[in-house]
Amino acid sequence: MRALLVMLGGSLMLAACGPSAEQQAAANEAAAANAVEAQQMATQVEALSPGQRDGVFIRAIRDAGLRCQGVTSSERGEKPGSWVATCQEGSRHIITFGANGMANVTSFTPQPAPQR
Structure with missing residues (x-):
């Protein structure tokens, strides 16, 4: 009987660890809002002229601490945005x-294609 009470108590504690329905709904709402904002940002970048866009890209690359003397070309990636x-x-x-x-x-x- 005592073991049953310990297992039941442990189960109740584990159930209390998860997010509430309200917390989950708020997290889902925030994620949806972030997705909308990210899409708006992607639209703004796409609207730039190629020179302006490459300027934004070189700044981002250098801000990431990477070397880049200049962006010679840019193209849309496989992933949207x-x-x-x-x-x-x-x-x-x-x-x-x-x-x-x-x-x-x-x-x-x-990586270069393997030579045959």
């Missing part, structure tokens, strides 16, 4: 913008 910027020295970076306007920069170097 993402861009791929290529620097003069050949480095490439995926840039996305969050709802707060902050840029997220992920660098990658394409």
Whole structure:
């Protein structure tokens, strides 16, 4: 009987650890608002001229602490709202913008195709 009470008490404590329905609803609402703001930011970046857009991208790359002498080209990425910027020295970076306007920069170097 005592073991049953301990298991029941433990189960009740675990159930109390999860978010309430109101907390979950508030979190879902905040996530939806962030998604809308991120889409608005993506639309603003897309509306820039190519030169202005590349200027924004080089600033984001340098702010991320990465080297880039100049952005020579940029194109839309595979993920909606993402861009791929290529620097003069050949480095490439995926840039996305969050709802707060902050840029997220992920660098990658394409691997050359294997020679046969």
